[in-house]
Amino acid sequence: MNILILGSGGREHAFAWKLAQSQLCDRLYIAPGNAGTASVGTNIPISYNDFEAVAETIIKNDIELVIVGPEEPLVNGIVDYIESRSDLSKIKIIGPNKAGAQLEGSKDYSKNFMQKHGIPTASSRTFTIEDLAIGLEYLETLPLPIVLKADGLAAGKGVIIAEKHKDAEQAFTEMLVDGKFGSAGSKVVVEQFLKGIELSVFVLCDGENYKILPEAKDYKRIGENDTGLNTGGMGAVSPVIFADANFLRKVEEKVVKPTLRGLKSEGIKYVGFIFIGLMNIKGEPFVIEYNVRMGDPETEVVLPRIQSDFAMLMAATAKGNLNDFDLKISPQVAVTTVLVAGGYPGEYEKGKVISGSDKTEDVHVYHAGTTFNGNAETVTNGGRVMALTGVANSLENAVRKSQRAAQVIQYDGKYFRHDIGMDLIRYND
Structure with missing residues (x-):
């Protein structure tokens, strides 16, 4: 099966890394991709918002499955566009149509949706x-x-x-x-304002059935101890210690099932990921927001814990066979630390040469904002540069692996948080 991933961040590199491990994946393309995705597939230098160029890429490369990474093309209607073309009628897509994407595309719509369908929220x-x-x-x-x-x-x-x-x-x-x-x-x-502990739960839907993927907690603030400006995410941890089996059962019964019933009642066939941002308030889940794709950097801790063949999981989703899929999750802990450009989330420079990624040990290195310069060197090309994921039998060891790699990789202006996961270690105490 030839697969096309749309996107260029750490989430898409994690998808590509996982898909490339499958015998089901024949050829893998990423548009536009980054310096990391180039090592596991073929980058296509087009914009994912250029729907005609995406269609041409699908036809030219005999693509059978498209996985849409970011939210913008989904909200703009890329699924509707592909489904409207008779020459692309056999293409399978992981991602909701424009109507489903309004869960993220409009906060007003999503709040009304939650209130209408009895989903706990502020x-x-x-x-x-x-x-x-x-x-x-x-x-x-x-x-x-x-x-x-x-x-x-x-x-x-x-x-x-x-x-x-x-x-x-x-x-x-x-x-x-x-x-x-x-x-x-x-x-x-x-x-x-809801006061509690924040986490994210990820649901994969095939239009009828669903699977709940590993939960995660991310760290949005730029500064240590959750201070400073909000970012796209400075790190993540999975599993989450304060989301026990009882809490996750409540999430499924009070949030996941009513959400899917609500979509169905509104005539929306939802195929793809639903990222549910939650607040745990004294053991009760409240929805902060929906996203209609996987999170970043949460994907970089969720995917290493999925032991099942990811291409087979995506194929089962696209074909509506999720109920028959045996999803295996590792009990290990994954921690990712994000390296960012100096000045981020404000103004920052690009083109800084990156070194040391070949010297990291026992860690997954996911590229986010990277590209190649004229000398074929890997350089920075975004605010968030890399996500470094350590996987271990304990939270402490996973943190140690991730942080050690963050020290090894070098580029001018590098910054990262040293406290990712530390609050959960203290929570355990």
């Missing part, structure tokens, strides 16, 4: 610029802190947690009046 209200005065008055009535979310896709930067009412009012005005997040902020969801 109370909220949505405002547009026409409601500016009403919204500002409403903010004054809320207890602190206050959560404000841009309705649309904002590259992971559209959520603001305001500790003061004046900060909430300023952020609210910047989104609606000043267009801080462009069209993504034309609606603003104002939400009750």
Whole structure:
């Protein structure tokens, strides 16, 4: 089977690494890919938002299965586009159509969906610029802190947690009046702040059946001890100690099953991943958000724990045979530390030569923001550069492996957090 992965990050390198291990995978293509994916497949230098170029790539390379990594092409309707073309009618795609992708594409839609289908979540209200005065008055009535979310896709930067009412009012005005997040902020969801422990649960759906994949916890803030600006993710751990079997049963009964029933009742045949961002509040799950793809860097700790053939898992999903698939999960612990460019998540430079990745030991090195320069050297090409995953029988050893690799790899301006997983070690104590 010839497989095409759309995307260029650590998530896509992890997909490619796992798929390349399967005898079911004949030829593997990644568009556009990165310096890491080039070692396990063939990179195709096209944009995943150029649907015609994607279609041409599918035809030219006899692709049978497409796995869509990032959310943007899904929200833009790439699945609908491929399904609309008669010459691509036999192509199988892992990813929801445009209607299903609204779970991530619109915060307002997803909040209404949760409320309609009885899925536990924070109370909220949505405002547009026409409601500016009403919204500002409403903010004054809320207890602190206050959560404000841009309705649309904002590259992971559209959520603001305001500790003061004046900060909430300023952020609210910047989104609606000043267009801080462009069209993504034309609606603003104002939400009750939930206090608990955050984690993510991943569900794979084939349109009828589902499998729950390993859960994970990620670390979003740039600074140690969860301080500073939000990022796309500075590290992740799987499994999660505070998500015991009882809690995960509640997630399945109170969140996963009602979500899938809700999609079906709205006429949406959902094929692909659902990433459920959760808050564990005194043992009860509350949904923070849905994403319609795997997380990054969570994929880099989830995939090493999947012992089953990943290409066979993807094929079973595409064909609607998930119920017959025997999903095997390793009991080991996976920890990933993300290396980022100096200045990230603000302005940063690209093109810094990377060395030392060949000197790492007993760790999975997943490339994210990397490419090759004119001298065929691997260089930085994004804010998040690499994800380094250690797998071990204990959390402490997995942390040690991941952190040791983070010390070995070098490039100008390298930064990483030294405390990934440390809170869970303390939690264990």
